[in-house]
Amino acid sequence: MLRPIPSVRLLVVATVLFAAGSLLAGCAKKSQETTSASSATSAESTATPPAPALNDANIAAIVVAANTVDIQNAQQAERITKNAKVKAFARRMITDHTAVNKQAADLAKKLNLTPEDNDTSRGLVTGADSTRAQIKAKTGADFDKAYVDNEVSYHQAVLDMLDKTLIPGAQNAELKKLLEDTRPAIAGHLKMAQDLQAALSSTSAK
Amino acid sequence: MSRRSSPEPETGAPLGRAGPGANRSRPSPAWIAARRTWAVALALATALAAAACARRADSPRTHRVLIHGFAFDPAQVAVAAGDTVEWVNQDIVPHTATATNRAWDTGSIGPDSSARVVIEPGGIGPYACSFHPQMKAALVRR
Numbered sequence: 001m002l003r004p005i006p007s008v009r010l011l012v013v014a015t016v017l018f019a020a021g022s023l024l025a026g027c028a029k030k031s032q033e034t035t036s037a038s039s040a041t042s043a044e045s046t047a048t049p050p051a052p053a054l055n056d057a058n059i060a061a062i063v064v065a066a067n068t069v070d071i072q073n074a075q076q077a078e079r080i081t082k083n084a085k086v087k088a089f090a091r092r093m094i095t096d097h098t099a100v101n102k103q104a105a106d107l108a109k110k111l112n113l114t115p116e117d118n119d120t121s122r123g124l125v126t127g128a129d130s131t132r133a134q135i136k137a138k139t140g141a142d143f144d145k146a147y148v149d150n151e152v153s154y155h156q157a158v159l160d161m162l163d164k165t166l167i168p169g170a171q172n173a174e175l176k177k178l179l180e181d182t183r184p185a186i187a188g189h190l191k192m193a194q195d196l197q198a199a200l201s202s203t204s205a206k
Numbered sequence: 207m208s209r210r211s212s213p214e215p216e217t218g219a220p221l222g223r224a225g226p227g228a229n230r231s232r233p234s235p236a237w238i239a240a241r242r243t244w245a246v247a248l249a250l251a252t253a254l255a256a257a258a259c260a261r262r263a264d265s266p267r268t269h270r271v272l273i274h275g276f277a278f279d280p281a282q283v284a285v286a287a288g289d290t291v292e293w294v295n296q297d298i299v300p301h302t303a304t305a306t307n308r309a310w311d312t313g314s315i316g317p318d319s320s321a322r323v324v325i326e327p328g329g330i331g332p333y334a335c336s337f338h339p340q341m342k343a344a345l346v347r348r
Contacts, residue, residue, distance in 0.1 A: 092337055096299040099317060103298050181298050188276035191340050 054169045057116035060108050062166065063179070065121040066158050067101040069128040073154070076132055077147045086144045089196050093151070093189065100182055107178055120165075128154075141204055148197050155190035162186060268292060268322075273301050273315070276341055284348035287327040291345065294320040303343075304336040305329055311336070 054062070074093035081087050108115060115121075135146040162183050170176035266288040272279045274296040285291060293303045295315040303321070304311040309329040312321035314337075323329070325345060335341035 095337075099299045103317070178298070184275040184277075185297065185299050188338050188340065192338060195340065 054118065054120070054165065055116070056111075056170060056172050056175050057113055058118040058121070059166050059170055059175060059179075060104060060113050061115035061117050061121040062124065062161070063104045063182070064101060064115050065117075065124045066161070067097040067104070069124055070097045070151075070154065070158075071101075073128065073132055073135075073147065073150065076136060077143075080136070081144055081147070082140070083144050083200075085196060085199060086148065089148070089151075089192060092192070096185060096189065100185060103178060107174060111172060111174065113172075113175075120161075141200070145197075145200055145204070148193060148200055151193040152190065152197055155186055155193055159183070159186050159190060266290065266324075270294060271303070271343070273297055273303075273335075273341075276338060278303070278335075278341060278343035281343045283343075283345055285325050285330060285345045286348050287325060287330070289348075290322050290324050292320055292322045300337065301341065302336045303333055306332040306334060 071094055074090040074097070078087055078090040078094065081090065107113075131150055135143065135150060138146050162179055167176060167179045167183070170179055266286070268290040269283045269285060270292045271283060272294050276297065278293075283291065291303075293301075293312055293315060295301050295317055298317050300314045300316050302312050302314055303323070307328070309326065309331075310323045312323060315321045330345045330347055332342065332344045334343070
């Protein structure tokens with residue numbers, strides 16, 4: 001039957017596209033679409049390889065030991081402190097480090113990796129035992145300060161160990177990823193411990 | 207032209223698939239067909255654009271915020287009252303999204319879990335993770 005001649009059709013299509021396009025462009029200005037752009041925080045990896053070669057089983061044992069130490073420090077603090085902020089911080093350490101340990105245990109099981117104790121993991125535990133005893137000997141604000149000061153230095157030490165030894169040393173990709181995912185948690189805890197440290201020193205100064 | 211009972215567009219072209227032979231008084235059939243195509247196409251374009259505009263400006267939207275690396279991503283989301291915000295926790299520890307003015311609170315969001323909140327007018331503003339207060343973000347008005 002009768003149809004518009006091709007040139008007319010072409011013109012129609014072009015005009016429609018233009019009209020729709022300009023209308024859309026007009027209202028697009030009003031709306032700001034938010035797209036979630038992921039900005040990954042990357043650990044700065046240093047070129048120096050770990051001095052004593054650690055295998056993945058050793059690394060798994062270190063992760064478990066490091067988390068367990070912080071949980072035990074927090075359990076003692078939660079039990080003893082009278083300061084609400086310190087208690088809340090301790091509770092958070094218990095929750096978060098328990099979550100990390102669970103993921104480490106799940107991954108170890110999945111990979112058939114039995115954590116293997118080594119000098120580093122043993123050193124963490126024995127060092128922490130004596131530190132915890134020293135903190136326990138204190139009372140009141142002195143106890144809070146000793147606990148929180150130790151949390152600052154401990155998280156800093158764990159962060160350094162992750163960056164210098166554990167992340168570069170991990171062979172299995174999933175273990176490496178778990179360590180990389182743990183890093184922001186440790187860095188976040190360090191920040192919280194530092195903030196709490198500052199809050200405690202400003203209250204004690206008054 | 208007198209009033210007609212049929213709801214015919216003002217092009218005067220017959221409705222439906224009736225051939226141009228039905229009304230072959232003045233303009234050429236090709237011209238009529240071309241005008242019809244024009245009218246339909248323009249109406250369609252306007253309707254499409256209007257619909258897209260309306261959806262963008264008025265109807266509630268859902269926004270997704272990722273939680274990873276102890277941060278909200280994106281840190282700022284433009285919302286309108288009635289919009290839904292979904293937080294997806296990709297970290298290995300639990301987090302919350304909690305309005306600074308306490309208008310809303312997701313409660314604990316475990317690793318690999320998510321939570322949704324419909325934002326009411328009083329809920330647009332800064333928020334943080336109540337577990338890790340250094341994790342700050344904001345909902346702003348769109």
